[in-house]
Amino acid sequence: MNTFSFLPELNRLYDFNWRHDQIIPFGSGHIHHTYKVIDGQDTYILQRFNKDVFKNPEIISHNHELLIKYMDYLNLPFRFPLPIVNVLGFTLSAVREDFFRISPFVAGVCLEEISEPSQAYLAAKAFAELILAGNNLNVQEFKEVIPGFLDLELRFNQLLEAIDQTKIPIEGEVKTLVDFFLSREYLVGEYKTWKGKLPIRLTHNDTKINNLIFSEDLKSVKAVIDLDTIMPGYVFNDFGDLVRTVACTQGENSTDWSEINVDKSKYDSLHQAFIDVGQGIFTQEELNSLHFGGKMMTCITGFRFLSDYLNGNIYYQIKYGEQNLHRAKNQMMLLKSLEKLEL
Structure with missing residues (x-):
C-alpha cells in the first residue's frame, strides 16, 4: 500500500477529515508503523498494525474493547490511552489488506532508561496499580494475545x-551459552510450582520503561502505553520484566560483559513499589514470588535470544550475525548477578 493511500477510507471509518500533511512518523517502536496526527486542538497516535508479530489482531481488539467497556471500574491514577472506536464500534479498522487504529496522544516524557531509584519506584508503582485496577474485572473474559x-x-x-x-x-x-541455559531447567520447575499457587490477574506483560509517559519533571507517571500485550498473567511477570530492563546496569544489547550487573538500589525501589501497592490485595504468595520473577523473565529472554540465534535469526531484528548470541550472553550475565543477589 502506498504511503497514506489508506487515508480516504480511514477518514470515512472515523468521520475525520485528515490530510496527508497532518501525519508525521513518530517514535522508535519496532513493531507497528506509528504516526502522530495533529488535528486542530486534538492530537492522535495512528498505527498501522503489524500482523506478522500479532497473528490474531482481533484478540487484541477484543481485550481493548472490554477495557473500554469497563473503564469506569478501573479507577486509574494515570491516563490509559486505549484506541478509540470507529463508526462501526470497533477499535481496529480494516482498510484493504491492513489494519489501523487511532489512540489519543499523551504529551510528556518517554524514557529509554532510568537514572534514579525514585523513577524506578514510580514506574513499578504504575504497573502495579494497573494490575490492581484489573482486580475489579473478570479476568476470564480476556483472551491470551x-x-x-x-x-x-x-x-x-x-x-x-x-x-x-x-x-x-x-x-x-x-x-557455553547452551550449557548455561540448559542448566537453568530448575527454574522451569520453580515456575510450574508458582503457577500452581498463584491467581491469574490482568497484567501488562511488557513492562519496559519506554511503555510509560512521565510528567515533564519526572515526578509522576502520566500514562501507561503499549497496551497490546494486556492479557491474563501473573504478578511476577510484570515485576520481573521491570527488573530485567530497569535494574540492570546495561541494556540488553550491551557487550560490555564485566559491566552487566544488578543495580540494587533500583531493584529495591521496584520491589518496594509492588509491596506498597499490593499489600493487602496481592496474596502473600504473590508477594513472595516477586524475586523469582526477575530471574524467570531474564531466563526466558535468554532462552528466546539463544533459540533465535540457533534458528537462524528469524524473529528478532539484528544488526550483525551474532547479535542474538550476544544478547543471550547479556542475559546470562544478568541472571548470574540476580542469582548472587542477597534478598
Whole structure:
C-alpha cells in the first residue's frame, strides 16, 4: 500500500477529515508503523498494525474493547490511552489488506532508561496499580494475545528443539551459552510450582520503561502505553520484566560483559513499589514470588535470544550475525548477578 493511500477510507471509518500533511512518523517502536496526527486542538497516535508479530489482531481488539467497556471500574491514577472506536464500534479498522487504529496522544516524557531509584519506584508503582485496577474485572473474559508468550516451560522446550535442529556447531561460546541455559531447567520447575499457587490477574506483560509517559519533571507517571500485550498473567511477570530492563546496569544489547550487573538500589525501589501497592490485595504468595520473577523473565529472554540465534535469526531484528548470541550472553550475565543477589 502506498504511503497514506489508506487515508480516504480511514477518514470515512472515523468521520475525520485528515490530510496527508497532518501525519508525521513518530517514535522508535519496532513493531507497528506509528504516526502522530495533529488535528486542530486534538492530537492522535495512528498505527498501522503489524500482523506478522500479532497473528490474531482481533484478540487484541477484543481485550481493548472490554477495557473500554469497563473503564469506569478501573479507577486509574494515570491516563490509559486505549484506541478509540470507529463508526462501526470497533477499535481496529480494516482498510484493504491492513489494519489501523487511532489512540489519543499523551504529551510528556518517554524514557529509554532510568537514572534514579525514585523513577524506578514510580514506574513499578504504575504497573502495579494497573494490575490492581484489573482486580475489579473478570479476568476470564480476556483472551491470551500470544499463546505461551511468557510460559517458561514452553520456551525451554523451544530451546531444546532449536538445539536439536540447528545447523550451527555447538562449540566454543555457543556451547557455553547452551550449557548455561540448559542448566537453568530448575527454574522451569520453580515456575510450574508458582503457577500452581498463584491467581491469574490482568497484567501488562511488557513492562519496559519506554511503555510509560512521565510528567515533564519526572515526578509522576502520566500514562501507561503499549497496551497490546494486556492479557491474563501473573504478578511476577510484570515485576520481573521491570527488573530485567530497569535494574540492570546495561541494556540488553550491551557487550560490555564485566559491566552487566544488578543495580540494587533500583531493584529495591521496584520491589518496594509492588509491596506498597499490593499489600493487602496481592496474596502473600504473590508477594513472595516477586524475586523469582526477575530471574524467570531474564531466563526466558535468554532462552528466546539463544533459540533465535540457533534458528537462524528469524524473529528478532539484528544488526550483525551474532547479535542474538550476544544478547543471550547479556542475559546470562544478568541472571548470574540476580542469582548472587542477597534478598
